[in-house]
Amino acid sequence: MEKKTHIDCEEYLAIDVFKGFCNVKKTTVMADEEGCDDFTQVKKCRFCKHYNETEEHLGTCMNEAVTYPDLLAKTCDSFNWLDR
Ligand SMILES: [Zn+2]
Structure with missing residues (x-):
């Protein structure tokens, strides 16, 4: 971790x-x-299973929406902790 x-x-x-x-x-x-x-x-995007880093400080959610690793995901319904 x-x-x-x-x-x-x-x-x-x-x-x-x-x-x-x-x-x-x-x-x-x-x-x-x-x-x-x-x-x-x-809860931040980079701690979520749906987050995929595409380049430094930038990634996608579920291979679709563009998002940032440090974006707060408190209100995200799909948030799923990475296995730790
Ligand atoms: Zn403290």
Whole structure:
């Protein structure tokens, strides 16, 4: 499994590209810093079975719609976690 970083956590609120607020720690953290123990992975296209990378930072959903690896998929009905 990938490294758990704050930026991929549900409890992370981005302030800017580099830092954000961690709702678990109640403090400002760096985006690429290792996540907390109660890390909850956020739903993003790149964690989904339907995501296919076509080039760097770009891919397709179900080989059809163009999407981005870091697109939030919280409201996607077809979201399916990759086997981890
Ligand atoms: Zn955290």
